[in-house]
Amino acid sequence: MLKNISWTNYITTIVIGLAIYYLFIGIRYYSDEIKDILSGRKKIKLKPALHQDKSQASIDETSIERGTLGFENTSDEEFDETEHLIEQLKAAIEYGASRKLIPEEFKMSLVMVLKQYPAIKYSPLRPSINELILSECDKFQITALNEREVDLLLREGK
DSSP: OGGGOOHHHHHHHHHHHHHHHHHHHHHHHHHHHHHHHHHTSSOOOOOOOOOOOHHHHOOOHHHHHHTOOSGGGOOHHHHHHHHHHHHHHHHHHHHHHHHTOOHHHHHHHHHHHHHTOGGGGGOTTHHHHHHHHHHHHHHTTOOSOOHHHHHHHHHHOO
16 A cells, blocks of 8 residues: 555645644634734744854854853843843943043943953853943943943953
């Protein structure tokens, strides 16, 4: 009996079976989303393909030693901790801008926040934190820090 079934028939049957199965799952569990997409109320959001240039492709030895090769090794706990850090940094920068702190006081307030999160020194999210600090300082027109100083604050906590 099995000798009478060709590979073409087998593959066709499997494909049709999978199509019916996924159609059933889609209708059963995602009918509202499908209706929204078909009616035009909701657009399909596709994730862009990761683009990696040659400068990002090289992995430095320090990240290998510390075990922080990239975001794929970052735990949810680290992301949560980083979110708390971001909130505190934004509040500290806003406070510094509203009180018009002198540059040394402003830097010390940032250092106090950063000392609460020592793991950020080795995190792959550190460049993003640098950028956030600089953009928030620009937003509130604070010229107390440059890129090098922000990186030193994060690295050494000084």
